[in-house]
Amino acid sequence: MPYPKNIETKLEFDQIKDMLRSHCLSELGMQYVDKIRFVSKFDVLEKILQQVNEFRILLTTDTPFPSEHYYDIRPYLQRAGLAGSFLAESEWQQIRLLLQTFALITRYFEQRNDRYMQLAALFGGIQFNAGILKHIERIIDDKGELRPNASPDLSKISAQVSEKEKEARKRINRIFEHASEKNWLADSGITIRDGRLVLPVLAEHKRNISGFVHDESATGQTVFIEPTEIFEINNRIRELQIAYKRERERILIELTDKLRPHLPEMELYLQRIGIIDFVRAKAIFAVALNASMPLMHKQPYLNWVDAYHPLLKINHQKSGLPVVPLQITLSQTNRILVISGPNAGGKSVCLKTVGLLQYMLQCGLLIPVKEHSEAGLFQDIMADIGDEQSIENDLSTYSSHLLHMKQFTTFADNKTLFLIDEFGTGTDPQFGGPLAEAILQKLNQKQAWGVVTTHYSNLKNFASNTRGLQNACMLFNQEQMQPLYLLEIGKPGSSYAFELATKSGLHASVIDYAKQKVGDKQKRVDDLLIELEREKKHLYDLKQRFEKRDEEAKKLVEEYGLLKADLDSNRKKIIATAKQEALSIISEANSRIENTIRELREKKAESDVIKKVRTEIKKETDELKKDAEEVMAPQPVLHADVKITSGTWVVLNGQTQSGEVVEVSKGRALVAFGDLRSWVPLQKLSVVVPATKVNQSAKNASVDLNEKMKHFSSEINLIGVRGEDAMKQLQQYMDDAFVLGFKEFRIVHGKGYGILRKLIREYLKASKLVESYQDEHIELGGDGVTIVKLK
Numbered sequence: 181m182p183y184p185k186n187i188e189t190k191l192e193f194d195q196i197k198d199m200l201r202s203h204c205l206s207e208l209g210m211q212y213v214d215k216i217r218f219v220s221k222f223d224v225l226e227k228i229l230q231q232v233n234e235f236r237i238l239l240t241t242d243t244p245f246p247s248e249h250y251y252d253i254r255p256y257l258q259r260a261g262l263a264g265s266f267l268a269e270s271e272w273q274q275i276r277l278l279l280q281t282f283a284l285i286t287r288y289f290e291q292r293n294d295r296y297m298q299l300a301a302l303f304g305g306i307q308f309n310a311g312i313l314k315h316i317e318r319i320i321d322d323k324g325e326l327r328p329n330a331s332p333d334l335s336k337i338s339a340q341v342s343e344k345e346k347e348a349r350k351r352i353n354r355i356f357e358h359a360s361e362k363n364w365l366a367d368s369g370i371t372i373r374d375g376r377l378v379l380p381v382l383a384e385h386k387r388n389i390s391g392f393v394h395d396e397s398a399t400g401q402t403v404f405i406e407p408t409e410i411f412e413i414n415n416r417i418r419e420l421q422i423a424y425k426r427e428r429e430r431i432l433i434e435l436t437d438k439l440r441p442h443l444p445e446m447e448l449y450l451q452r453i454g455i456i457d458f459v460r461a462k463a464i465f466a467v468a469l470n471a472s473m474p475l476m477h478k479q480p481y482l483n484w485v486d487a488y489h490p491l492l493k494i495n496h497q498k499s500g501l502p503v504v505p506l507q508i509t510l511s512q513t514n515r516i517l518v519i520s521g522p523n524a525g526g527k528s529v530c531l532k533t534v535g536l537l538q539y540m541l542q543c544g545l546l547i548p549v550k551e552h553s554e555a556g557l558f559q560d561i562m563a564d565i566g567d568e569q570s571i572e573n574d575l576s577t578y579s580s581h582l583l584h585m586k587q588f589t590t591f592a593d594n595k596t597l598f599l600i601d602e603f604g605t606g607t608d609p610q611f612g613g614p615l616a617e618a619i620l621q622k623l624n625q626k627q628a629w630g631v632v633t634t635h636y637s638n639l640k641n642f643a644s645n646t647r648g649l650q651n652a653c654m655l656f657n658q659e660q661m662q663p664l665y666l667l668e669i670g671k672p673g674s675s676y677a678f679e680l681a682t683k684s685g686l687h688a689s690v691i692d693y694a695k696q697k698v699g700d701k702q703k704r705v706d707d708l709l710i711e712l713e714r715e716k717k718h719l720y721d722l723k724q725r726f727e728k729r730d731e732e733a734k735k736l737v738e739e740y741g742l743l744k745a746d747l748d749s750n751r752k753k754i755i756a757t758a759k760q761e762a763l764s765i766i767s768e769a770n771s772r773i774e775n776t777i778r779e780l781r782e783k784k785a786e787s788d789v790i791k792k793v794r795t796e797i798k799k800e801t802d803e804l805k806k807d808a809e810e811v812m813a814p815q816p817v818l819h820a821d822v823k824i825t826s827g828t829w830v831v832l833n834g835q836t837q838s839g840e841v842v843e844v845s846k847g848r849a850l851v852a853f854g855d856l857r858s859w860v861p862l863q864k865l866s867v868v869v870p871a872t873k874v875n876q877s878a879k880n881a882s883v884d885l886n887e888k889m890k891h892f893s894s895e896i897n898l899i900g901v902r903g904e905d906a907m908k909q910l911q912q913y914m915d916d917a918f919v920l921g922f923k924e925f926r927i928v929h930g931k932g933y934g935i936l937r938k939l940i941r942e943y944l945k946a947s948k949l950v951e952s953y954q955d956e957h958i959e960l961g962g963d964g965v966t967i968v969k970l971k
Contacts, residue, residue: 182218182539183562183587190565191536196465196545199494206250207452216543220559221479227298228544233473234296235463236546242292243900244283244489244932249277250457255504257446260439266432272316274448275325275439279313283447285456299459302452306560308917312442319435341420348413352377355389355407372623375421376414378404462545464933469493471546474553480629481556482510482538488532488548490540491906504665506533514650515629516620516642519952521654521673525663527633528565528601530654534631535563536601559595560631562588566601578606582855585619585947594627613638624648640672824849828864838868892916893928903939910943917970919950924969926956931964940966 188194200213217227238245251274259265267275286308288299299655319330328338352370358364364385371378373394380402381389391407406414439446465471469490486505496503508515508530519527537547541555549555564584588598604616613636620639623630624646634640643649653673657665681691824830828841831852839853847857896913898906910927917925929936944953949970956965 181560183591184584186541187561187563188598190563191532193536193543195491196540199290200461200465203464205457205460207249207252208450209252209457209461212439212458215855218539218561219542220557221546222476222557225542225544225557226476229473229541230298230548231302231459232462232466232546235459236466236471237462238296238299239460239467239933240935241902243898244930245460246281246288247460249274249281250453251275251278253278253446253450257443260436262441263440264433265438266429269320269324269326271401272320272432272435276316276753278453279449280314282453283308283310283313285453293380298403299456300453300825300850306448306452308449309442311444313436313438313534319431325623326431330431332429334424334431337420337424337427341417341424344413344417345418348377348417352372352379352407353411355379355409357390359385362388366397368402371404373404373406375418376406377410378406381405392862399950436451445655466546466895467933467935469546469548471497471548472551472553473546473553474541474549474555477554479554479556480510480515480558481512481554482508482534482629483554484508484537485550485553487533487537487553488547489529489536492529492533493548506530507669508534508667509669510629510631512570515627516624516643516649517631517652517669518620518639518649518672519631519633519654519666519667520635520659522642522656522663525654525656525673526665526667526689528655529665530667531599531601531633532565533630535561535565535597538597557595558597559593559860560591562592562596562598564588564598564600578612580923581606589619589622589627592626592628594625594892596626596628596630596750598623598628598630600632602628603632603639604636609636612636617642617673621646635675644672685874803855824862824865824867829868831868832860833864833866851958889912892920892922894922894924895928897928898936898940899928899930901936906936907939908942910940914947914949914968914970922970927966927968928961928966929966931962937963944968 184190188197196214197213200942202543203211203212204213219228235245253271254269254276256271256275260267286303286306289296289303291303293300319327321327324781325947329335332907349370355368356365359379361382364381364383366380366382371380376394379389379391380397383396383401383402384401386403386405389405391405392411393403395404396402436912459805469488471490474484485507487508488503488505493503504526507515519530521527537549538555538558542546542558542561546553562584564581588600592598601622604612606612607615616634617638621631621644627648632639640651643651651668651672652667652669655664655668655672656662656673657664681694682688701959755918824844826841826842826843829838830841831838831850837853839851841849843850843855844862847862849865850857850859850861851865896910898909902911906929913925927940929940931937941953942951944966951971952970953966955963956967962971
């Protein structure tokens with residue numbers, strides 16, 4: 181069990197829960213947030229994390245998930261359980277919409293069962309009862325109102341009410357027109373009082389209209405009279421309305437009776453809706469943090485790459501400030517990390533980051549670390565962070581720390597992660613340091629895991645000389661006297677007390693006096709630590725520089741490989757296309773020859789006819805040869821900067837026949853022109869690209885343009901496409917549209933959570949091809965579609 185009871189406040193996990201609540205769609209999901217508990221069973225935790233990770237992938241790569249009408253209908257279900265009760269139309273409308281949402285969710289996962297196995301399992305054993313929804317839809321329409329034909333009697337009553345209201349309206353209109361001509365009425369028109377049609381009559385003319393006075397205005401100048409002529413009709417309408425109300429209640433009671441046997445099913449649907457809302461909220465939070473699921477271990481272990489404190493990252497993102505990532509490892513050989521360094525250097529933030537991320541992870545949340553990070557399972561987390569002095573309980577700061585240390589040394593074991601901030605402070609350093617060392621030794625003997633922060637030199641020395649412990653420090657820029665917030669594992673750090681005091685403007689004489697009191701030995705140790713940190717900072721900068729260059733080199737190699745593969749692929753395509761065209765030419769020629777022979781036989785042609793046909797065949801053959809020569813003839817594309825070597829293709833200056841260089845020697849080249857080989861002076865040769873490549877590429881380009889023009893659509897649909905793939909498709913599509921002369925097209929990206937739309941809008945904003953873009957008309961897709969105009 182995590183210790184102390186307010187550990188969530190100490191680690192600021194309560195703020196994480198507030199953010200999760202804000203992402204929930206319903207009270208159901210929020211209640212699951214309130215029920216979050218620290219999980220120490222590996223199988224359960226892994227299943228929970230996989231659910232969140234699958235939903236994270238769903239949000240970023242798949243079509244929008246059903247996220248409307250997550251109503252909390254539990255009060256309605258409780259009331260429906262009472263015999264003789266009934267639910268109102270608005271309540272049935274919420275139940276109807278919730279059932280529709282549940283049906284959409286089950287269908288969504290049924291279609292993607294192989295992609296989201298853990299999420300689909302939440303609904304796998306549930307058979308949706310469509311009969312309940314059909315019963316409701318037969319009675320309640322899409323607007324949440326009772327259908328006029330919900331029963332034969334209701335339909336009959338509704339028709340009679342409509343008929344009588346028309347008749348009453350017709351009669352009162354006639355009276356209204358007559359009274360208006362006589363100027364008996366106030367400015368307002370026909371109105372309703374107590375559900376009955378009345379006329380607004382000026383008080384001085386109320387005797388002119390026979391009828392029943394229902395009301396008068398606040399000033400008394402207007403009275404509202406129901407004319408005698410429509411009194412009976414209004415009475416009949418009132419009777420029909422009472423009958424309608426009675427029939428309505430009967431229908432709703434009958435519908436509630438039909439729902440009552442299915443209440444357990446409804447409660448199960450509601451539970452799953454709440455769970456999926458909860459998982460969705462955690463996934464949205466993960467996307468906002470760029471969080472991921474690390475590789476999980478059953479035993480305690482921690483190896484995090486580029487870890488961030490969630491709250492710090494969110495706040496800095498809002499302010500546009502950078503956040504320095506944390507690289508940290510706790511292993512069986514180095515279970516306890518002792519972090520030292522200057523004040524305000526990030527020691528406490530580092531400790532809280534470890535505690536909060538591990539707590540989040542074991543509460544089923546993804547954490548902001550790289551995907552190849554690793555994390556283990558702890559049975560307990562214990563934290564001693566902050567000041568818990570209490571006048572009411574007669575507790576000083578140090579007393580509260582000692583009470584925590586008693587719990588730590590008593591209950592911690594080899595599956596416990598402990599966190600101690602500013603270890604040993606609060607009392608005389610002469611005694612506080614040794615006591616802190618003794619506590620640390622006890623925790624190490626119990627094989628516990630932990631992170632502590634301190635300024636005490638004896639704890640740094642203890643960590644350097646004790647198996648299971650390791651020093652670490654927060655790096656500090658000594659030139660600018662600014663913390664770098666970088667954790668460096670392996671060596672202790674200086675507190676920079678005198679340096680920071682100097683920067684703060686403290687008088688030099690005060691600082692000199694303090695240095696004398698410290699003693700030469702301690703001062704030399706601190707100076708050595710400062711020098712060591714300076715060297716470590718220099719090494720860190722070199723490492724960063726080399727890593728950057730190595731990354732650039734890898735990128736160049738990768739680009740070269742892709743370019744080479746693309747060239748090889750294009751070469752094969754060109755050769756294949758050329759062969760295909762050659763076969764086509766031969767096939768066409770053979771076909772013409774066969775047709776000619778058949779015609780000669782049929783006509784029993786004379787010699788002059790045969791001669792004419794032969795002339796036509798020769799003419800066509802010559803044209804084919806000419807076409808072939810144009811395809812195969814080399815183009816003298818000069819490459820003055822290319823050196824002629826063995827394997828280079830060249831052409832004699834002024835000639836078209838190309839050849840391959842076999843050997844180069846003493847200013848001459850042995851060139852193979854087909855079967856003929858000849859030594860030629862280098863100055864008489866020009867490097868060329870064989871025409872088969874040049875012409876074929878141009879021909880292919882022409883064919884590609886024709887094909888693209890034939891099949892090009894003025895709309896591209898990117899719904900369900902991953903962000904990176906969507907950008908590639910959009911770039912290719914825009915290039916094609918620009919080349920083909922299209923000035924306007926539509927991009928269908930859907931609404932969802934706006935992630936894909938944001939990426940597309942950012943790309944369009946940066947593109948030099950785009951003149952403007954805007955949302956489609958609301959009836960044609962609204963902000964789920966973007967209209968683009970090209971320059």
